[in-house]
Amino acid sequence: MSFFLINSSIGRKLVMSISGMFLILFLTFHMCMNLVAIISPEGYNTVCEFLGANWYALVGTAILAGGFIIHILFGLLLSIENRRARGNDRYAVTARPKTVEWASQNMLALGIVILALLGLHLYHFWAKMQFVELQAMAGVEVDSNLLANATNGYGLIEQTFSSPVVVALYLVMLCALWFHISHGFWSSLQSMGLSNSVWLKRIQVISMVYATLLVAGFAVVVIFFFVKSIL
Amino acid sequence: MAKSINITLNIWRQKDAKTKGHFETYALKDISTNASFLEMLDILNEQLVKEHKEPIAFDHDCREGICGMCSLYINGHPHGWETEITTCQLHMRKFKDGDVITIEPWRSRAFPVIRDLMVDRSAYDKIMQAGGFVSVNTGGVPDANAIAIPKPIADEAMDSASCIGCGACAAACKNGSAMLFVSAKVSQLALLPQGKAEAAARAKNMVAKMDELGFGNCTNTGACAAECPKGVSLTNIARLNREFLCAKLKD
Numbered sequence: 001m002s003f004f005l006i007n008s009s010i011g012r013k014l015v016m017s018i019s020g021m022f023l024i025l026f027l028t029f030h031m032c033m034n035l036v037a038i039i040s041p042e043g044y045n046t047v048c049e050f051l052g053a054n055w056y057a058l059v060g061t062a063i064l065a066g067g068f069i070i071h072i073l074f075g076l077l078l079s080i081e082n083r084r085a086r087g088n089d090r091y092a093v094t095a096r097p098k099t100v101e102w103a104s105q106n107m108l109a110l111g112i113v114i115l116a117l118l119g120l121h122l123y124h125f126w127a128k129m130q131f132v133e134l135q136a137m138a139g140v141e142v143d144s145n146l147l148a149n150a151t152n153g154y155g156l157i158e159q160t161f162s163s164p165v166v167v168a169l170y171l172v173m174l175c176a177l178w179f180h181i182s183h184g185f186w187s188s189l190q191s192m193g194l195s196n197s198v199w200l201k202r203i204q205v206i207s208m209v210y211a212t213l214l215v216a217g218f219a220v221v222v223i224f225f226f227v228k229s230i231l
Numbered sequence: 232m233a234k235s236i237n238i239t240l241n242i243w244r245q246k247d248a249k250t251k252g253h254f255e256t257y258a259l260k261d262i263s264t265n266a267s268f269l270e271m272l273d274i275l276n277e278q279l280v281k282e283h284k285e286p287i288a289f290d291h292d293c294r295e296g297i298c299g300m301c302s303l304y305i306n307g308h309p310h311g312w313e314t315e316i317t318t319c320q321l322h323m324r325k326f327k328d329g330d331v332i333t334i335e336p337w338r339s340r341a342f343p344v345i346r347d348l349m350v351d352r353s354a355y356d357k358i359m360q361a362g363g364f365v366s367v368n369t370g371g372v373p374d375a376n377a378i379a380i381p382k383p384i385a386d387e388a389m390d391s392a393s394c395i396g397c398g399a400c401a402a403a404c405k406n407g408s409a410m411l412f413v414s415a416k417v418s419q420l421a422l423l424p425q426g427k428a429e430a431a432a433r434a435k436n437m438v439a440k441m442d443e444l445g446f447g448n449c450t451n452t453g454a455c456a457a458e459c460p461k462g463v464s465l466t467n468i469a470r471l472n473r474e475f476l477c478a479k480l481k482d
């Protein structure tokens with residue numbers, strides 16, 4: 001029974017859709033926590049402490065990383081198979097029908113953009129927070145300055161988003177994320193079979209609205225701290 | 232009314248499945264806008280025969296949009312850019328004088344080219360043989376009102392059954408996926424009481440055959456439904472996913 005998740009096309013799509021939905025759920029929590037930084041610096045640092053190098057936060061991080069890895073591996077596998085299924089000779093002329101979203105045909109490219117900038121994001125925050133705490137716990141020599149700043153997420157945000165280049169890169173990532181999710185959200189429901197003639201239009205609209213709210217929530221924080229830094 | 236136009240055609244020529252294909256350019260003069268697209272190709276072929284050249288092989292049969300044989304990829308669209316028509320229902324009045332028209336065969340790993348614009352679509356037949364039928368013994372013919380089916384469901388099954396198996400869905404799909412075809416064929420039976428008995432086995436067997444034949448995985452781009460000459464809806468694909476996943480989870 002369990003093999004169908006790997007052996008059948010629809011099974012592989014189920015893995016893709018569940019992992020994608022899981023990532024969207026994570027991003028929703030992440031976005032809400034970021035908004036706290038605008039409202040209250042102390043509140044934000046309390047959240048950071050809570051999600052530092054504690055066992056539950058570490059388990060959460062491991063599950064999250066697992067979700068990403070599964071999503072990326074299956075995404076690559078599906079994309080390779082799909083390219084093969086197209087055959088050896090490519091069409092000389094192609095056209096995209098009006099009803100076909102651009103994002104839906106470029107999920108892999110969008111995913112790779114997200115992944116590259118996700119690396120930058122982990123370097124900016126995770127490597128300076130949870131990772132530093134972990135190193136300290138494991139008995140590795142760490143700079144005392146770094147360790148002191150590891151729970152000061154608020155300071156790190158202020159510092160990171162004072163650079164226009166970093167801000168621009170984050171906005172590119174958010175754009176890619178918007179395209180990926182504006183298609184991914186409804187696609188995922190469709191892959192699970194949760195759609196019919198009434199709901200198809202509805203989930204497509206919900207997908208757009210949800211992607212827009214999610215990405216706007218992230219973008220507001222980035223822009224807020226950039227503006228704050230130049231004022 | 233009758234007008235005539237001059238056009239240039241870029242047509243894919245390929246000797247057989249193994250030989251490498253290439254494009255060849257043909258200029259056609261004085262084509263009546265009353266001609267159908269396939270008649271235009273007939274005129275070109277007559278011209279080629281007169282010049283002792285090999286005519287262009289292309290599939291066609293009914294020429295009235297019901298058999299699903301005609302299969303040309305015209306200027307980037309299967310069956311041309313007009314919605315809900317087959318190639319045989321496309322007319323030269325849709326073209327302008329001086330147009331350049333590129334004609335390619337369906338390109339999909341599971342639909343190998345036989346010659347020129349003709350491809351082998353027996354993959355769809357094989358999927359049908361894997362389960363696209365009802366094998367229960369239905370006995371004598373029951374009265375028409377013995378099995379009541381609500382009108383909306385009967386309509387939906389009829390819409391799914393309008394698929395003519397032309398292959399445009401897999402040809403249009405960036406992933407070479409046959410999901411629209413398979414889902415239409417699963418739906419037309421799964422929606423009706425006579426087809427429900429074997430619904431689970433049908434979904435599993437047809438999907439297994441589809442995967443085996445080398446069709447791609449659906450990423451819900453929707454190009455299939457946009458190009459389908461019969462307007463078969465994407466909701467069929469959701470139904471197939473549901474049927475398949477429920478069947479597998481029950482195992």
Ligand code: HEM
Binds near residue numbers: 076
């Ligand atoms: C936070 C980040 C991400 C989120 C929220 C996300 C979400 C989603 C969702 C919901 C889908 C639709 C699944 C379906 O159609 O059933 C999807 C598809 C896809 N994702 Fe992601 N994704 C993310 C990151 C990535 C990354 C890093 C890659 C990397 C390479 C990637 C590659 C793909 C591909 C190739 C598809 C299309 C696969 C298919 O539909 O068959 N995604 N994503």
Ligand code: SF4
Binds near residue numbers: 401455460
């Ligand atoms: S679903 Fe539409 S495009 Fe696909 S084979 Fe049937 S009629 Fe042709």
Ligand code: FES
Binds near residue numbers: 295296298300319320
């Ligand atoms: S020739 Fe029969 S559908 Fe076009």
